Amino acid sequence: MKKTIKILPWNNMFLLDIPVIDIQHRKLFELINEFVYELTFDDVDDTESLLGLLDNLYEYCNYHFITEEKVWAQKNINKELIDEHHHEHNLLFGKVSQYKEKLATLETGFITSKYIYNEIIPFLVKWLSFHILEKDRFLAVIAKNLELKKEPDDAFQRAQKTLENKAFYLSLYVELYVSCFKSLAKISHLIENKGVIKEISNHKDDYFKHIINNAVDPIWTVNVIDYQLVEHNISLVKFCEEHLGSATSYIDYALRFKIYYEQLNNKEKNLIVDFYDDKIDRYLLISFSYLEKDQFFASDEICVFVRDVTDNKKNIEISNHLFFYDSLTNLPNRKFLLERLRLVYENSKISDKYSALIIFDIDNFHLINDKFGSATADDILFELRNRLLDLLKNLDNVARIGADSFSVLQIDISKDKNRALANTIELSEQINSILNIPFELKENRFRISISIGAILFNGKDNFDFMQLLGFGEAAQIHSKKEGLNRLNFYQHELQQIAINNLLIENELKFAIPNQLKIYYQVQHGPNNQNVGCEALIRWDHPTKGVISPDHFITIAEDCGLILSIGYWLFDQVFYQLSLWNKHPNPMYNVPVSLNLSVKQFNDPNLVSHLHDLLKKYQISASLITLEITETIMMENFECFKKIFKILKSFGYMLSLDDFGIGYSSLSVISEIDFDEIKIDKSFINNIVSSSKSQTIVKLIVALAEELSVRIVAEGVEDEKQYEILKSYGVGCFQGFLFSLPRPAEDFK
Structure with a gap:
């Protein structure tokens, strides 16, 4: 077995579930670890040998990247994304070429060693780690969604959403390892030749104390028998003094994590925990690593790295709020609603109860905005929000999904469809009733009406939860087209109409x-x-x-x-x-x-x-x-x-x-x-048989004469219509009768 220094330890977090890529990634990890070991403990004293080590790594990277790009193409990844990925690969090659050129100009010994430890190895470790965790994982998630028959745009968005939070924690994990390794560079001024490095290994206690004590984050090790503290750095003492009020409490604090120590063993060697410490009100990211007995450790130990991520966590919470909530009403937005729908839909498969999605928008709301300004319109929307919350109580069940569109989610109403239907109608009527009450704003009084669409659903429905919102909106649009201030439930016919309209829309884009x-x-x-x-x-x-x-x-x-x-x-x-x-x-x-x-x-x-x-x-x-x-x-x-x-x-x-x-x-x-x-043709159609149409047309003609405007009758299709219209004084005609x-x- 080849000897290595595990400066870049393989962990299941790097797995992409694509075997050929995972195997090659693991091989790259081994090559980098072997590279570090040979530099540190073997007799690599000349530039040619150093360049040879880099060439081996370079050649395998080239082989791997070619394989990887073929895999992405086979999995139908967008060519532009593959090209971007190829560009990332070229950046690595360019950087390695720069390192080789630099090494060729340096004399072996202290300067070369310092350059390798300060520049080359940290770059290789960090680049490979981040590339797998962010770039490769992103394409792997897209590929997985494409295999599940998702549309390319949907697969792209799902990949972004999947990695939004994970990337932050994973990158921190890598950063811990890389920052730990960079601590090696702080003592690189001691390295004058490989013999000094070997001598350092004989003085490992001073060596590791130097690394640990210079780290910013709390670090400690415990034995694997009774989890007593073995080594710790000054940062742990300072951390306990700041947050627990006592510098001596660090011994007890290290024992607080016994439950996680017990999860580690010879097989499960790494564990990352997103931990909220309620005693000190801090969010911590903690890495636990099982260290086997070797030339550095007399017995098996567990090493703990702690990163205080409270500020980062709060920033993420603020970002999430901005991402999932409407800035004006502070209601959940469309993105939040879709996530909520997913959970409710999945739960309904278990409960077998019907839930309902109600969607409504304000009829002709743009008229208020145009005449009275956006400030008044915003005031009405905020008051509408307050009325909904007074009625519904639960903020998470109400969302603003458009400029003047809102949704209400009823969860687990009943297993009986008729009862669920009646309940949804009742709630829709209550919403309509509270919003019909005039809005008193400053010196103005506003009345609004709403058009409502609704859909009942449970886990037995044969459609994707993503379709629910579209179905509800189709029902709402149907209400508006029927004449405003109405309620319509989604029916399959509406889906067919929506599909046909979408087909026409797509074809129409190419018709112009x-x-x-x-x-x-x-x-x-x-x-x-x-x-x-x-x-x-x-x-x-x-x-x-x-x-x-x-x-x-x-x-x-x-x-x-x-x-x-x-x-x-x-x-x-x-x-x-x-x-x-x-x-x-x-x-x-x-x-x-x-x-x-x-x-x-x-x-x-x-x-x-x-x-x-x-x-x-x-x-x-x-x-x-x-x-x-x-x-x-x-x-x-x-x-x-x-x-x-x-x-x-x-x-x-x-x-x-x-x-x-x-x-x-x-x-x-x-x-x-x-x-x-122009007289509407509905009156022309009935003018021969309807006395009401005759009277209306006579009035329109009289009005036109009074205003001195030309009158046109459109849709004239037979001689009788023409003769009657002419007798009323109509002077211009348009219709199939003429052309x-x-x-x-x-x-x-």
Whole structure:
């Protein structure tokens, strides 16, 4: 057996559970320990021999790194991560090359020995330890999650989370060993040749006392028979004096850890304990090592290193609080909720009881934020938090998971599903009730409503706990779409809708701009002349054919793609207008209507973007009619007025779309200088048979005449509708009766 100095002892903490890598890592440990032994006790006196020892280590490292990178590739680790890992390996090679160059310039003896002990060995020990514990372990955890069929991003996040706390303690463990070894360097001035080192080994008592007494942390050894103190350093005495009030109490203090001494033996030689000492209110990281009898120790002993990590622990607690809690409300956040859901879901497999996740958000909360400012909005959110805690008591069961979104977790309600359902409905109603009470803030009084989604679950459900939050949010979104201030429970159909929407969203990302097409539908005047057209978007899907905007525009708004689609549409229409303007037939010189979504209208770059397009294509703003619905107009009316005033000053035509189905008042409409009102097609559909629709249309026409704006009837599909509308005084028509939407090349 080769002789070694265990300056870098192998420990199970270095295992990655990847056999080929673990075997090679252990071999690297042995090589470094052999390297130290040969330098210390063998006759290695010339530079060539020293370089030979380094070359052996270098060559095995190269072999190992090649093997390791192949393993990561086989385990489908992201190429960028493997490249980063390869860069780390190259850093080691670069450093070793520097050491070899330096050694070649030094004379053997004292200077060379000092350089090796001060620089080379501490670097090799620390680099390898940290590389395995942090870099290699990180990739190993990713690989394990990929084997469990996790998505790459999910595997990456899980790896980060797994190592967040462990890395701190593991690195401290290595640091203890490395700092202990660096103490050797303090006496390197005694080393003039290898003979001196051998002589030092004959004076081991003075040698080790020097090392131990110069360490900052408390260190001591006890015998393995009755655990009586054998050696200790001054730091242990100072530690006991500071925290126990007596310098002589160190003997008793060392005996406090008898329970851990008993766990060590010839097989289990290392133990690390994260220990809270309640008597002195300190957090300690303690390393226990079983030292076998050898040339340095007359009998088996246990060596103890103590690191006071109280300040580090408190910093970690602060960091964890910032990571898992919302800064405004001090409620748990989305990350905390996911961890809580995991535990509850796992426990429900044992209890067989139903739990419930309730998710709600405040309807149209952005209006309060826009009109009264973020400070007022924050005050409402904090008061909402207080009301929830008064109702629910337990802070851990409430979370803020979005800007105006919250969750409530009911745990172990009942084994009976109907009873659990009734209990969840009752709690949802209580939440709704306490939040419907007006919020009195300074001189203002606010009423809010909430849209609620909920899901019941237990351990028998055939889905992952990570899906629970998504299911609850799907139910909440469904409530909002049904008309606000509602409660919906998650159903499988909602999951299918969510999946279909996600598929459409992913395909839509690749549809811009290649698969999106613009169609134009003519607007006809009273004498059947062309008075304008509306630009309509269609999705020319490669396998599904032409898809109507009814099937993808809402999804585009929800996922944020609507801005990209909208600005692409603007660019194409402005370009087409520039071509039509050059056409010799004046019939092509007509305005084009464009629809604005709420997200486009709220985009601060809207006005400047439109202005840039006017300059780019050299067209008049009077050829563009911007259509907006009543609902969008009323979401933030004051802001709407300002933006429309700016757009009007540029010369754009303004149209109020889908008129009659929103909730705007006549006084509000009179404040906006519209050029056009479009009657919603729901009234056109029923105008032949419904006297109510006829009356409403007559009123809209009368209003338009009073305001001196053009009236457009959209969705006109048959002659009877056309004749009735014309008799009421409608002067502009749009619909299949006159023209189907057509691409620009077919537009005549």
